[in-house]
Amino acid sequence: MTPVIELKNLRVTLGRREILKGISSRLGESGSGKAIGLLGPNGAGKSTLIRTLLGFHKASGGSARILGFDCHSQTRQVLSQVGYMPENDAFIAGMTAVRLLRVMGELSGLPERAALEKAHEVLFHVGLGEARYRPLGEYSLGMKQMAKLAQAIVHGPELVILDEPTNGLDPAARARMLRLVKEMKQDHGMNIVLCSHLLRDVEEVCDEVVILNEGAIVHHADLEAERRANRRFVELEVSGDDAGLAEALKRNDAEGVSEGAGRWRIVLPPAVEVDVIWRLASEQRLDIVRLTHRRDSLEEIFLKAVGHIQSTPGESTAPLEEVVVDGGS
């Protein structure tokens, strides 16, 4: 299968600063309708990577391919199969939404009649049907985000690149945006690249996640496999002598590391319930000060990848795929 995105030692230098430092990866499979999350702290190189994929920046070394086409030498082929929702405000002044979408559809190669039809269709799909004849300048922030999404999918692209799609949205609008993104991949078979700093958005929508830090890919996780593993992460704080807790956890197939001062990070395998911790604490005569548990682990993966936490218990058993990191600082 052709990967959706294939990066080979990709280097991008803007001015005198090297932003992407030789990254390599194969992400997604064409036609699979999967979403790839692009995560990273500010300045990690996420936007530069997206812009390089779109041909806005020229690679100073290596190559980037989308759906098998080279992003530099075959830009037209690439862009005819891509839809892009930029992070910043982007519209044409004085135009109504329906006209903007019609222009964008026609620029993507749709015949006049089809572009007009699709413009109406997509605007109803994203919930702007009633407002489609209003000038874009009069739209609220949430409506503008929806209009940007609409223009990205009006021509039915194979790959949709969304740069911070939930920026500035209220909770209801955010939920609607994420539902639309999920529909795009599940119902319409589009591949999605979602660039966001909101871990919850990525976790809710994406099947794979790539974490960038200082211009290098520092982690690539298969979230689907992660969900299938169904592990639970527990943060525990106890008072009393907890010296025997690690051993007790091991006897119950759980793993834990002490962070000192009675604080623990514990990974429970799928078969083990949280109740076991209460039982062990009671046996060890420990008072539980705090216990939080969650199934998601993306925050942990992210923090570890960007160096904020040293290690995660159960790392050796985690079904996470470590990625090739060719560059890095």
Added chain:
Amino acid sequence: MAVHRRGYRRYEGERTGRAARLLVLPRFAWNQLMKQRFVVVIFMLALFWPVACMLFVYLANHRDLLIGVPADLTGFLNVNATFFVTFMNAQATFAVLLAAFAGPSLIAPDLGNGALSLYFSRPFSRGDYLLARMLVLLGIFAPVTWIPGIAIFLMQSGLAGWDWMAGNWVLGAGVVAGFLLWTFFVSLVAMTCSAYVKWRMVAGALVLGTFFVLAGAAEITAEVLEAEWPSAFNPARAMNQIWCTMLGAEPIPGPDALQSLLTLAALSVVMMVVLNRKIRPVEVLS
């Protein structure tokens, strides 16, 4: 089924070619421009002079209608290179006015609203964008420049006989080529101003300023330095000299056609460099 009922489906039909995509922006821009009152007024005014010139051509070929008019006046009725250069100078002014009103709305709003990333994330390059924007201007200049010019030439040919046409074909070719050169230059000025200044009013003023202030500055410099070459930086004068040479009219004093052409070419290169720097999907601050 009604569009709002059937839901979204990915488009999987035929795609249009590059030429069709190039005409998308001009089509929408012409539609918008024709809604601007000043553009329509200047456009209409620009058609009066060609009509007057056609009347002149008609009278020049029907001197029998001018019985009683003194001979020194009827002798003035000659359709020659000077007549066409005069016609072109008037229409060139209207082209500049049209550029001042129509040009700023082409690029400045796209830059101000971040629309370039929307265009360039499609199979539509920077070159396509600039060409499409230039087509908008060339499209509105054509009906007031080379189209009436060639119409007058053909009218004269029809009235004076095809022998006249065979002997003066250079006038027709010169009118078309001369206007194409001028409209290309004016379009570049308008696009550069629109790309450089985001405020439409200021961009419009800058277009007019480029022609009138540059003309004034060039002539003053020529006077101060007591040299002819600075006059070549007066775009209207430089183009006039080129037209005189192309049509075989009496050249005006000052830099010759080649010097004028080279100066306009140099100015065009500078404007293209500015456009190349400004028309980018993202601005990179290094």
